[in-house]
Amino acid sequence: MARTTGSNGEETSKRIDDVALKLFAQKGYAAVSMREIAREVGVQAGALYNYSPNKQDLLARLMVEHMQALLAAWEHERPIGQTPLDALKAFVLFHIRYHVQRPDHVFISYMELRNLEPENFAAVEKLRRQYEFALKDILQRGSDDHQFNIADVHVAAMAILAQLTGVTTWYRAKGRLSQSKIEAIYTQLVCQSVGAQISEEI
Template identity: 80%
Template sequence: MARTAGSNGQETASRIDDVALSLFAQKGYAAVSMREIAREVGVQAGALYNYSPNKQDLLARLMSEHMDDLLEAWHKENQDNFSPIDALKAFVLFHIRYHVSRPDHVFISYMELRNLEPDNFKKIEALRRQYEQELKLILERGQKDASFNIADVHVAAMAILAQLTGVTTWYRAKGRLSQTTIEDIYIQLVCQSVGVHS
């Protein structure tokens, strides 16, 4: 992405990303125009193209940066010396905490995949597979040492990810249960799904 040099340029670039993310999540990618993004940011429509050549590039970048940040954050959390059970619990906590704080990112990462052009889709799918593989590695270790009872690692990983990511669609900070309580429930549910009862 071409960016204007200097702090103002960086602030504008960040503002464009924030506004685009919010609008895509609220209205859907197809319903948002570059002109609307520019208006919300407070710049001329033509100036927007100094930061992003087109709307597709903007969507792809938002998704890519989300996945890059997610992978980087998990690698900082993950501990190689964790047992498979402890690693799985850590993954559950990490996934919920990371995604609950970023509902707009989660929404467009799943709902707007269909609007990515083929090359961009391949790039985002590759990043998604990297994250999926992190969970699969935990499940494979647990399957190998008999910590887990899993019929198929891939199916188990996809089911767990769908279950965890779904929290962002209904969780509310002022809801009946605290986030900590929900995390504890999900740890129990995920552990039970792989044959761990503790």
Template identity: 60%
Template sequence: MARTQGSHSDITGPRIRSAALRLFARHGYAAVSMRQIAKEVGVQAGALYNYTPDKQSLLFRLMREHMQDLLQAYAALNSSSDPQEALRGFVGFHIRFHLERPDEVFIAYMELRNLTPENFAEIEDLRRSYENAVEKILRDGQRSGRFAIADTKIATLAVIAMLNGVMTWYRAGGRLSLDEVEQAYWDMVRRAVTA
């Protein structure tokens, strides 16, 4: 099969993922067709199958890449051995990382239901790895007497859910700067877990 004129795999593949990301975030996975993605990229619908077997694979790849990027970036963070400082670092990291990727975040949470069971299980494992890193901070703080937490798993999920709320309302140039928002959320998280 002849390649569409002007098509290059190192350019077209990323363009397909970028278009799918935008369209899935804007319209929802179920409402987007492969034809719409192809049109957005400027290729024939059949050409998409040179880059992805199907729409499900495309969604899974977007979600997996997002989670891998998240875990890699968090692992590169110089985390303190002090639980309170480590938690403070996590709060800032989570807010800033996710605010730079609104479409990825939307898809990562809202489109889980559209994954096949096998794909869901893999994404769930990646999510659990991130949650476990946060729970370790909370457990360390609990053991040292710095944090008063009855259930570290529930506290982990509550902290992440609270921080995810920033993505729904924060706008650059609004009433509060990002630094002020981050400080306000750190104050809330700190008060929620501190002994």
């Protein structure tokens, strides 16, 4: 995953990433060419290869860096010493708040997995598993403490992640419900799905 160093190079590299992200999300990876990315960025097509050797490398870099940033953000915000229920609430709020700000990243992270070559897929999947484990750990602790009633931790984690990530497909900042109201509703839904009752009003 090549990058050109230097202030101008870093600015151009970020511009390339931003443009590629937008185009991949709008048109799909297969429909976007390196020439189109270069034209949108405002550089010669040949210059684009100084920053990324091919389109596959660009897609993989976007997805890997998204997951790395997600994991770093959770590591910074994850609760320490809280009960499994409070930790689950914290995870729900973190996931929604982080992802609604990055709908394009979320879209390509799920829809374009199929277009990753095996080595790149493995790198992204490893990072995804680390994030999934963060939720599974909370669910397992809650199950072990009999705070949660879960038939299968893995299935529960996958269902919760799908439910939470789905918010990005329909949420609009100027929609009928505020983000805080949606967060409260989803917190209740997730907690009830694992057999935990919460008292917060929605």
